Amino acid sequence: xxxxxxxxxxxxxxxxxxxxxxxxxxxxxxxxxxxxxxxxxxxxxxxxxxxxxxxxxxxxxxxxxxxxxxxxxxxxxxxxxxxxxxxxxxxxxxxxxxxxxxxxxxxxxxxxxxxxxxxxxxxxxxxxxxxxxxxxxxxxxxxxxxxxxxxxxxxxxxxxxxxxxx
Numbered sequence: 573x574x575x576x577x578x579x580x581x582x583x584x585x586x587x588x589x590x591x592x593x594x595x596x597x598x599x600x601x602x603x604x605x606x607x608x609x610x611x612x613x614x615x616x617x618x619x620x621x622x623x624x625x626x627x628x629x630x631x632x633x634x635x636x637x638x639x640x641x642x643x644x645x646x647x648x649x650x651x652x653x654x655x656x657x658x659x660x661x662x663x664x665x666x667x668x669x670x671x672x673x674x675x676x677x678x679x680x681x682x683x684x685x686x687x688x689x690x691x692x693x694x695x696x697x698x699x700x701x702x703x704x705x706x707x708x709x710x711x712x713x714x715x716x717x718x719x720x721x722x723x724x725x726x727x728x729x730x731x732x733x734x735x736x737x738x
Contacts, residue, residue: 587616609647621655627705657690680728682706689716
């Protein structure tokens with residue numbers, strides 16, 4: 573996401589935008605965002621998601637939501653989430669594809685809260701895959717229950733095709 577901000581004048585910021593910065597999320601960068609927010613008369617914190625963690629080849633890593641929560645707490649501000657699980661995010665995707673939700677849409681994801689829960693908040697059915705950052709405890713989440721759980725994306729496609737043929 574960082575290349576999207578190349579050339580942007582950051583000498584007098586009017587908000588903080590949190591996105592997927594991976595190795596660039598450091599104490600120093602988080603502290604800089606903290607200072608910007610505290611220096612604003614009306615602090616604006618935008619987050620491109622609310623994920624707690626994600627999975628890379630070398631294991632789980634903190635996601636943007638963890639940093640968002642830290643800044644919300646430290647600056648006493650509420651972030652506006654413009655990515656998953658916001659309804660606006662899901663509906664923008666549906667509208668861009670000129671589909672009718674929920675009839676023509678199914679979310680398939682590995683995140684019980686942000687993928688499955690976010691879709692369901694829009695009335696969209698959602699399957700969870702047991703890959704990526706899936707945890708066995710996801711199947712017993714206290715507030716989000718997937719419409720179905722499959723082992724992988726190939727199984728999800730097989731399920732969709734078998735239902736379509738009916």
